[in-house]
Amino acid sequence: MQKNGNEKNQAGFFSFMITFxxxxxxxxxxxxxxxxxxxxxxxxxxxxxxxxxxxxLFAGAVIQDxxxxxxxxxxxxxxxxxxxxxNFHMLYLVxxxxxxxxxxPHIIQFQTGLKSDIAITTLANAITLTPGTVTxxxxxxxxxxxxxxxxxxxxxxxxxxxxxxxxxxxxNR
Amino acid sequence: MHIIINILSVSCLLMGLVFFxxxxxxxxxxxxxxxxxxxxxxxxxxxxxxxxxxxxxxxxHHLSLGMVLLSIKMFLIVFFVFxxxxxxxxxxxxxxxxxxLRPWTQKKEKE
Numbered sequence: 001m002q003k004n005g006n007e008k009n010q011a012g013f014f015s016f017m018i019t020f021x022x023x024x025x026x027x028x029x030x031x032x033x034x035x036x037x038x039x040x041x042x043x044x045x046x047x048x049x050x051x052x053x054x055x056x057l058f059a060g061a062v063i064q065d066x067x068x069x070x071x072x073x074x075x076x077x078x079x080x081x082x083x084x085x086x087n088f089h090m091l092y093l094v095x096x097x098x099x100x101x102x103x104x105p106h107i108i109q110f111q112t113g114l115k116s117d118i119a120i121t122t123l124a125n126a127i128t129l130t131p132g133t134v135t136x137x138x139x140x141x142x143x144x145x146x147x148x149x150x151x152x153x154x155x156x157x158x159x160x161x162x163x164x165x166x167x168x169x170x171x172n173r
Numbered sequence: 174m175h176i177i178i179n180i181l182s183v184s185c186l187l188m189g190l191v192f193f194x195x196x197x198x199x200x201x202x203x204x205x206x207x208x209x210x211x212x213x214x215x216x217x218x219x220x221x222x223x224x225x226x227x228x229x230x231x232x233x234h235h236l237s238l239g240m241v242l243l244s245i246k247m248f249l250i251v252f253f254v255f256x257x258x259x260x261x262x263x264x265x266x267x268x269x270x271x272x273x274l275r276p277w278t279q280k281k282e283k284e
Contacts, residue, residue, distance in 0.1 A: 029242055029245050029246065029249075030246065032238075032239060032242045083218065083219060084219060086215075087192065087215065087216060087218075087219040090195070090199070090211065090212060090215060090216060091191070091192065091195045091216065093199075094195045094196075094198055094199040094202065094203075094212050094216070095195065095198065099202060099203075100204060103203075103204075103208065104278070105204075105205070105207060105208050105276050105277055105278060106276075106278060107276065124259075124263070125256075125259045125260075128214070128215075128258075128259035128262055128263055129215065129218060129255065129258070129259050130215075131211055131212075131215035131216065132211060132215075134207070134210060134211065134214070134262055134263065134266050135259075135263055135266075136263075136266050136267065136270055137267070137270075147207050147266065147276065149208055149211045
């Protein structure tokens with residue numbers, strides 16, 4: 001029991017620290033002043049915000065979550081490359097004279113097996129961000145319904161993108 | 174050096190323009206509610222990305238700390254658009270589904 005409470009305190013301290021660092025970086029970037037007085041005011045306000053709201057923004061964050069963040073940083077460039085490729089495909093479709101024969105809108109359903117909310121949200125956002133596919137519904141069991149504009153956009157869907165997101169959040173099955 | 178920066182930034186801005194025009198044309202040309210959302214919600218994200226990238230490259234003319242901070246702020250705009258755009262698209266699609274609108278398919282065209 002004692003140990004459990006101790007762990008809880010540590011987690012609270014970590015989320016406090018990460019909120020403070022995040023707020024202070026935001027302060028520096030948005031203000032752009034480096035006088036000691038203004039930096040001190042920034043430290044003060046970041047501290048107070050982190051004190052009051054540390055259980056809101058990064059609730060229950062632990063040190064192991066840094067790994068998730070690093071894996072997310074590896075995943076983001078891949079997502080941007082996918083977005084660019086899919087955007088050019090979409091541009092080709094939009095300007096094609098016989099577009100109505102090329103497109104074939106249909107709805108596909110699949111089960112991803114993702115468990116955590118954040119993984120499901122990330123996958124749903126990634127599917128919507130890549131042109132050609134829009135997430136219609138995503139339920140808590142990881143089931144997805146996706147509206148796809150043509151067969152080519154839909155063919156790679158549950159596969160690679162799901163594996164990437166699952167790898168980021170450490171969900172292999 | 175200046176001419177390279179100019180060429181890069183102008184070509185990025187032109188790319189962004191092409192994507193935005195594609196989005197606008199797509200809204201006009203697509204057959205139904207759901208497929209119109211594909212160009213509307215998504216070509217804009219890459220459009221705004223390339224346009225902001227062009228403006229950031231233009232900032233390299235006067236490289237200073239203030240300019241770097243300004244560039245970071247401009248990329249914050251892109252970040253928030255990347256978060257907000259899929260959410261808005263999803264809620265519009267969801268509204269259509271709840272109202273019971275059926276999607277356009279190739280079969281309906283032939284009938």
